[in-house]
Amino acid sequence: MILDSKIPAGPVAEKWTKHKFNVKLVNPANKRKYDVIVVGTGLAGASAAASLAELGYNVKAFCFQDSPRRAHSIAAQGGINAAKNYQNDGDSVYRLFYDTVKGGDYRAREGNVYRLAEVSVSIIDQCVAQGVPFAREYGGLLANRSFGGAQVSRTFYARGQTGQQLLLGAYSALSRQVANGKVKLYPRTEMMDVVTVDGKARGIITRNLITGAVESHSAHAVLLCTGGYGNVFFLSTNAMGSNVTAAWRAHKKGAYMANPCFTQIHPTCIPVSGDHQSKLTLMSESLRNDGRVWVPATVTMAEKLRKGQIKANDIPENERDYFLERKYPSFGNLVPRDVASRNAKYVCDEGRGVNETGEAVFLDFRDAIKRDGRKTIEGKYGNLFDMYKQITGEDPYEVPMMIYPAVHYTMGGLWVDYNLMTTVPGLYALGEANFSDHGANRLGASALMQGLADGYFVIPYTIGDYLAQTPYDKIPTDHPEFKKAEKEVQDRIQKLLTIKGEKTVDHFHKRLGKIMWNYCGMARTEEGLKKAKQMIKDLKAEFWTNVNVLGANEELNQSLEKAHRVADFIELGELMVDDALNRNESCGGHFREEYQTPDGEALRDDENFAYVAAWKYMGEGQEEELHKEPLVFENVKLTQRSYK
Amino acid sequence: MNLTLKIWRQKNNSDKGGFKEYKVSDISKDMSFLEMLDVLNEQLTEKGEDPVHFDHDCREGICGMCSLYINGNPHGPLQTTTCQLHMRSFNDGETITIEPWRAKAFPVMKDLVVDRSAFDRIIQAGGYVSVNTGGVPDANEIPIPKTIADLAMDAAQCIGCGACVAACKNASAMLFTSAKVSQLALLPQGQVERKRRAEKMVAQMDEEGFGACTNTGACEAQCPKGISITNIARMNREYFSAVVSNTELV
Amino acid sequence: MSWVSKTLSSTLGRKLLMALTGLFLILFLVVHLAGNLQLLLPDGGDSFNVYAHTMANNPFIKVVSIGNFAFILLHVIYSIVLTQHNKKSRPVAYAMSNEGKSSTWASRNMGILGTVILIFLVVHLKGFWYEAKFGTLPTTMIDGESFSDIYAIVAAAYANIWYVLIYVVSMGFLAFHLSHGFASAFQTLGLNHVKYSPLIQKVGAGFSILIPALFALIPIVMYIQSLS
Known part of the structure; x- marks a missing residue:
């Protein structure tokens, strides 16, 4: 299959406008004849469901949590980018576009990214109109800050809880449509499979998490807004329930998975404290605006520190290595996430890490407090400092914070065209679930932007193009394809429940996580990846013979829920390794040790790898088939990213 | 241990x-x-x-x-x-x-899992500004005093966990409901539907079977986000003034 | 349902009635205390008897006193309705509860406090109001006019140590009831403001101590007087 991205021809700045004019429209009176399923109620899902319902489509919205408001978008702290140029500091749609393509290490589509930058301004307007209480200046206008490697202040924020406020805005719009009867809500419901009829997505199979009932839902189009798959690493900043199941089921039904190895490791997370750790907590990278990252200059000093013989504050200035400021004088502590993370790993690998585990670096606010006063720092980061103290028991006003990178976001995801449609007609992927806009690395404050762009301003246009060409007829849920899919789901449930092995689901998940982190994490090698592939194969075999899932299907059964998700994570893990093995270059979040510049920076191979790697599922036990979508850069000049 | x-x-x-x-x-x-x-x-x-x-x-x-x-x-x-x-x-x-x-x-x-969908239904009753996607004014068109935006944010921080209900001896949902009513009552964007919202959300809260507020302040003391009971007072104000002045029979 | 009855049957409407009647009763306490303090004037009860006479015969006061009874009744009835509703809102109680950490005892036990005050009220009305209204009263001459000598009845009652004790203890309950009720009424009315609420809290605290203390002072002083 030749992957057609359907990017409109013409100058990049006109593509979206032209496309909006060219797409087919559904007559207002006919919209009510179409049913749309939206899976996931995060920023992308809630905004899409609300916007489509406003247009008149009948929407069914599904989430596994007890309420749409719990979706993990809520945890995003720092902010949302928009090319408003309210600060008069030289920002523009073009600059945001350029920064995003460059930040993504030139592995994103120009057309998509430009559209993202273009609609970013409308997102802020929309959110403010919904009553999102963004931070403001005393004059009453919106405040901005510079964020994560951007040299303009284009980030809008609501204290350290921007994701929460944006999600609650989208949730309120969704709630309004529920009250209007245009959205039917299915909380505590997990999508188990996509149903295709004549090659088109026509519905989903779900499991009611309270009763265990396996049910069919028919529609004219299905939107997967199910987030990323960072939990394949077991430890990540994702919510405990975040999973790849919906996307993976879709993948197995024919949707290609693109660039799965592109995962983002976030530099400012609270370090792991022990084996009991169930998840990692991110602290907004806005902390890097004022905090200085350092480790002891020598291994001996670091060892003393780890043994508790000296304290961080005892280390004199000349014995401290502010390694980011040293290596990247112009960006300093504000280098992009992948660069900051990798450098933290390097100094820890050298033996200069500072935690008991040796896997942490300092993030020090001593100088900022001295310069601006404690009160100012408290105003900016008070809630983050409190959170840090809550978790670690240490007071960051007195001693430097310790941070270490953690898996945070997955740039890879379901392959979609310019209309956000996957390779299965009628099946769409929005937000983090798709691969489209961030290339090999996502810039800070861009995830919220993309989720809302897809949901509020892209899908309402592009879905019409598809539906306008789809007959109104509904497919009844007793159609053989639905029955077949239901049966498959039930069989799988029964299989999981009858293995009755010796190990818990979490046991397998943790093992998978270790394999992924060690071999497919911050730095990857061909040898390691090959080893990992075999280990994952073995793990999969063991899982299906030795997992212990207690209880029955017909009840709230959290072990069973997890078992489904972990089974899919294992399969995804193998594909991620394949993808990482295939990509013989280093770019963004994907760092292959074999491919680096003499001073340790990522070495891209634009000649051979300027493409999207889209993988096609070929059946149980088969190697997946690689399809390439070449990336064409007409506007942005490919250079080596330099933050020096 | x-x-x-x-x-x-x-x-x-x-x-x-x-x-x-x-x-x-x-x-x-x-x-x-x-x-x-x-x-x-x-x-x-x-x-x-x-x-x-x-x-x-x-x-x-x-x-x-x-x-x-x-x-x-x-x-x-x-x-x-x-x-x-x-x-x-x-x-x-x-x-x-x-x-x-x-x-x-x-x-x-x-076991320890409860159904909190009552909270969703309270929001569905009116915890929103009725604007469709698109067609809204520029974000900076209406200046909002920083202090008002901050107060709105204080209320908007509610995470909907239900600790207020759990803490209250009457199992009252006043803190939750008032946080949303307050946020939108404070902001200019929420003015248009202000009266209708207060009346509808209070009615839904009652319908769900939550208790009445007796101002013990336990909810505020136990709220993980420190939502203040000044929001409850504000909702009372909003509700009473809506009831007497609303020209729409809600 | 009309909008009025709908509002008054909502939890907020019911609370509004509690607050308004409560505030009226607070006002009543002040007026009542001002009158009663005349019992302590060293004029053998003349001022008090004149005052009692005025109160009993002024048509305006008569209307107010009917209103007062109505408000007490409303306050009681609505408190029962609300308490029942609140009980139903938590059908299964917690096995372990640490409520004392997050709220005051008085705020959680307004019902118990109110019940005790209600019982006191019955005793109090039986002892004085009922006697004054329907009993046969001694008379006394003040400035050549004949007045009912209510002072004599009060003095006789307060010569009884048990009666005095009941009064003093009841005033303690009233103090606790007011310690929550005063500020709570303002909160229910929506009168919460960063500038004025601290003042309301302080006045409420002062009020809840001062008024019951002065009420309690009267029987104590009169008991001591009766000893000599």
Whole structure:
């Protein structure tokens, strides 16, 4: 299959406008004849469901949590980018576009990214109109800050809880449509499979998490807004329930998975404290605006520190290595996430890490407090400092914070065209679930932007193009394809429940996580990846013979829920390794040790790898088939990213 | 640390339920409370016993999914969410009593899991500004005084966990409802539907079977986000003035 | 349902009635206390008897006193309705509760406090109001006019140590009831402001101590007087 991205021809700045004019429209009176399923109620899902319902489509919205408001978008702290140029500091749609393509290490589509930058301004307007209480200046206008490697202040924020406020805005719009009867809500419901009829997505199979009932839902189009798959690493900043199941089921039904190895490791997370750790907590990278990252200059000093013989504050200035400021004088502590993370790993690998585990670096606010006063720092980061103290028991006003990178976001995801449609007609992927806009690395404050762009301003246009060409007829849920899919789901449930092995689901998940982190994490090698592939194969075999899932299907059964998700994570893990093995270059979040510049920076191979790697599922036990979508850069000049 | 856990077990909504005691040992002080329960569940699963079901998701104190009434306090002894509670807040040898949120409007689904969809229905009754996507004015068109935006944000921080209901001796949802009413009453964007919103949300809150507020202030004291009861006063104001002046019969 | 009855049957409407009647009763306490303090004037009860006479015969006061009874009744009835509703809102109680950490005892036990005050009220009305209205009263001459000598009845009652004790203890309950009720009424009315609420809290605290204390002072002083 030749992957057609359907990017409109013409100058990049006109593509979206032209496309909006060219797409087919559904007559207002006919919209009510179409049913749309939206899976996931995060920023992308809630905004899409609300916007489509406003247009008149009948929407069914599904989430596994007890309420749409719990979706993990809520945890995003720092902010949302928009090319408003309210600060008069030289920002523009073009600059945001350029920064995003460059930040993504030139592995994103120009057309998509430009559209993202273009609609970013409308997102802020929309959110403010919904009553999102963004931070403001005393004059009453919106405040901005510079964020994560951007040299303009284009980030809008609501204290350290921007994701929460944006999600609650989208949730309120969704709630309004529920009250209007245009959205039917299915909380505590997990999508188990996509149903295709004549090659088109026509519905989903779900499991009611309270009763265990396996049910069919028919529609004219299905939107997967199910987030990323960072939990394949077991430890990540994702919510405990975040999973790849919906996307993976879709993948197995024919949707290609693109660039799965592109995962983002976030530099400012609270370090792991022990084996009991169930998840990692991110602290907004806005902390890097004022905090200085350092480790002891020598291994001996670091060892003393780890043994508790000296304290961080005892280390004199000349014995401290502010390694980011040293290596990247112009960006300093504000280098992009992948660069900051990798450098933290390097100094820890050298033996200069500072935690008991040796896997942490300092993030020090001593100088900022001295310069601006404690009160100012408290105003900016008070809630983050409190959170840090809550978790670690240490007071960051007195001693430097310790941070270490953690898996945070997955740039890879379901392959979609310019209309956000996957390779299965009628099946769409929005937000983090798709691969489209961030290339090999996502810039800070861009995830919220993309989720809302897809949901509020892209899908309402592009879905019409598809539906306008789809007959109104509904497919009844007793159609053989639905029955077949239901049966498959039930069989799988029964299989999981009858293995009755010796190990818990979490046991397998943790093992998978270790394999992924060690071999497919911050730095990857061909040898390691090959080893990992075999280990994952073995793990999969063991899982299906030795997992212990207690209880029955017909009840709230959290072990069973997890078992489904972990089974899919294992399969995804193998594909991620394949993808990482295939990509013989280093770019963004994907760092292959074999491919680096003499001073340790990522070495891209634009000649051979300027493409999207889209993988096609070929059946149980088969190697997946690689399809390439070449990336064409007409506007942005490919250079080596330099933050020096 | 070695601990005795007294946990409410209930098979499903119609089961009567009761307490069961469990012992856990070698608990690290650095564990979060939920990680301690993870340890218990791993042990139970290995023994072939049904693990304890509880709600949780983000485990960073923002999604509002975790609940648990621990030793007589919602979210335990600290003013934070259960997922942010760490075992250093407990002592070796202690017995910890863990119950689900108790309220007529929050029926128990299993063990410690309750149904909080009543909160969703309260928001559906009017916790929004009725604007469709697109066609809205520029974000900077209406300046909002910083102090007002900050007050709105104070209220908007609510995570909808239900600790206020759990803490209240009357199982009242006034703090939750008032937080949303307040946020939108403060902001210019919320003015248009101000009266209708207050009336409808209060009516829905009552319909769900929550208790009445007796101003004990327990909700504020136990709210993990420190939502203030000044919001309740504001909602009272909003409601009474809406009732007497609204030209629409809601 | 009309909008009025709908509002008054909402939890907020019911609370509004509690607050308004409560505030009226607070006002009544002040007026009542001002009158009663005349019992302590060293004029053998003349001022008090004149005052009592005026109160009993002024048509305006008569209307107010009917209103007062109505408000007490409303306050009681609505408190029962609300308490029942609140009880139903939590059908299964917690096995372990640490409520004392997050709220005051008085705020959680307004019902108990109110019940005790209600019982006191019955005793109090039986002892004085009923006697004055329907009993046969001694008379006294003041400035050549004949007045009912209510002072004599009060003095006789307060010579009884048990009666005095009941009064003093009841005033303690009233103090606790007011310690929550005063500020709570303002909160229910929506009168919460960063500038004025601290003042309301302080006045409420002062009021809840001062008024019951002065009420309690009267029987104590009169008891001591009766000893000599």
